[in-house]
Every structure is written in C-alpha cells, then in structure tokens.
Amino acid sequence: MVGVARGFADRMVLRRSVRHFSSDPVPLEVVEEAVRAAASAPSGANVQPWRFVVVTDPERKRRLRLAAEAEEREFYGRRASAEWLEAVAPMGTDWRKPFLEVAPVVIVVFEVHQGPRSPKPYYVKESVGMAVGVLVTALHLAGLATLTHTPSPMRFLNEVCERPPEERPFVVLPVGFPAEDAWVPDLVRKPLGEVLVRR
Numbered sequence: 001m002v003g004v005a006r007g008f009a010d011r012m013v014l015r016r017s018v019r020h021f022s023s024d025p026v027p028l029e030v031v032e033e034a035v036r037a038a039a040s041a042p043s044g045a046n047v048q049p050w051r052f053v054v055v056t057d058p059e060r061k062r063r064l065r066l067a068a069e070a071e072e073r074e075f076y077g078r079r080a081s082a083e084w085l086e087a088v089a090p091m092g093t094d095w096r097k098p099f100l101e102v103a104p105v106v107i108v109v110f111e112v113h114q115g116p117r118s119p120k121p122y123y124v125k126e127s128v129g130m131a132v133g134v135l136v137t138a139l140h141l142a143g144l145a146t147l148t149h150t151p152s153p154m155r156f157l158n159e160v161c162e163r164p165p166e167e168r169p170f171v172v173l174p175v176g177f178p179a180e181d182a183w184v185p186d187l188v189r190k191p192l193g194e195v196l197v198r199r
C-alpha cells in the first residue's frame with residue numbers, strides 16, 4: 001500500500017500546468033476515459049452536477065479563443081487589481097490565449113444547476129472541483145498535459161458550447177502535448193511538514 005501511494009505521489013508531483021501546446025492530435029478515447037474517471041467523483045447527494053464539453057472542432061476552438069481573449073483583454077487592461085497582476089507575474093500570462101486554439105482538445109467543464117432536466121444540486125463547486133481534480137489526474141497519468149484556465153467572466157462559454165443557462169461554466173482545460181519549446185515557471189511546493197498537521 002505504501003508503495004502504491006508513494007508511486008502515485010511521485011507521478012503526481014511531476015504534473016505541471018502547460019501554457020504552450022503542440023497541435024499534435026491526441027487519442028480521443030484517452031480523453032473520454034479521463035472524463036469517465038472524472039464522472040466517478042463523489043458529489044453532494046450523488047447529484048453529479050457536471051457537464052464536460054469536449055471541443056475538437058477547429059472553428060469552435062477559434063471562436064472560443066477569440067471570445068476568451070476579448071474578455072481577458074478587458075480584464076488585464078482594466079479590471080485586474082495590481083495585487084492580482086503581481087501574483088500571476090511569474091506565470092508570464094497575459095490576455096493572449098493561443099492555447100485555446102492550438103491544443104487539439106479543449107474541455108469546458110460546466111456546473112449543472114436546477115433546470116428543466118436537472119434536479120437541485122448540493123455542494124456544486126466542491127463536487128465539480130473534485131471531478132476536475134480527477135480529470136486532470138487521469139489526463140496527466142495518461143501522458144497528456146493540461147492547463148486549468150479560468151477566463152473572467154466565463155458566461156460566453158454557454159454560447160460557444162451551446163449549453164443552456166442552468167449550466168454555468170466552471171473551468172476550461174486545454175489538453176494535448178506540450179510544445180517543443182514549452183516552459184513552466186520555476187515554482188516550489190510547500191513542504192509536507194507545512195501542509196500536513198498531525199494530531
């Protein structure tokens with residue numbers, strides 16, 4: 001058991017958010033199996049309040065990128081606080097989001113709220129967050145890179161993905177292989193002794 005847990009942790013600490021993708025295709029079956037794993041996540045009252053929209057159509061990815069960049073340009077240029085801009089400076093991010101078009105797959109995850117075909121959910125964000133954690137883990141273990149991307153605001157995603165209003169965008173995950181010249185910021189993790197408290 002210890003070996004399994006250690007082996008899993010050793011593989012998980014190698015996961016990094018990738019912001020520079022290759023356009024090389026990925027096997028869609030891998031993505032669908034990862035979504036199957038994600039959909040097994042625990043959820044409040046087992047309502048499973050999630051929807052995973054797997055976007056591969058180049059035209060739709062382009063629309064997604066253009067709409068996201070329009071919001072992000074506004075956000076970075078006007079609404080973002082100086083504090084936030086300082087916090088994300090090491091990531092080298094700005095309003096440009098080419099990965100939304102270059103990555104072969106973009107998964108848009110929606111929270112599903114009460115609607116004509118969906119019951120009232122409980123603990124929606126906690127549940128969807130757990131499912132996305134499983135999704136990112138499954139894709140990483142299958143050898144694919146992801147970015148957890150949260151454009152602000154995100155309502156444009158309903159239109160681009162043709163989803164009803166009771167579905168609320170939660171996160172956007174470009175999925176693929178890293179570009180040859182991809183780089184990641186030199187981040188450090190908190191040591192175990194700081195995050196784990198024994199009582």
Ligand SMILES: Cc1cc2nc3c(=O)[nH]c(=O)nc-3n(C[C@H](O)[C@H](O)[C@H](O)COP(=O)(O)O)c2cc1C
Nearest residue numbers: 015016017018019091093147148149150151184187
């Ligand atoms: C909820 C959430 C939202 C995030 N939103 C963005 C984003 O919009 N753009 C981005 O470039 N990175 C985003 N990130 C990625 C984080 O910056 C990244 O996970 C963090 O810096 C740690 O780096 P790592 O994932 O490589 O370990 C987000 C991460 C999380 C968990």
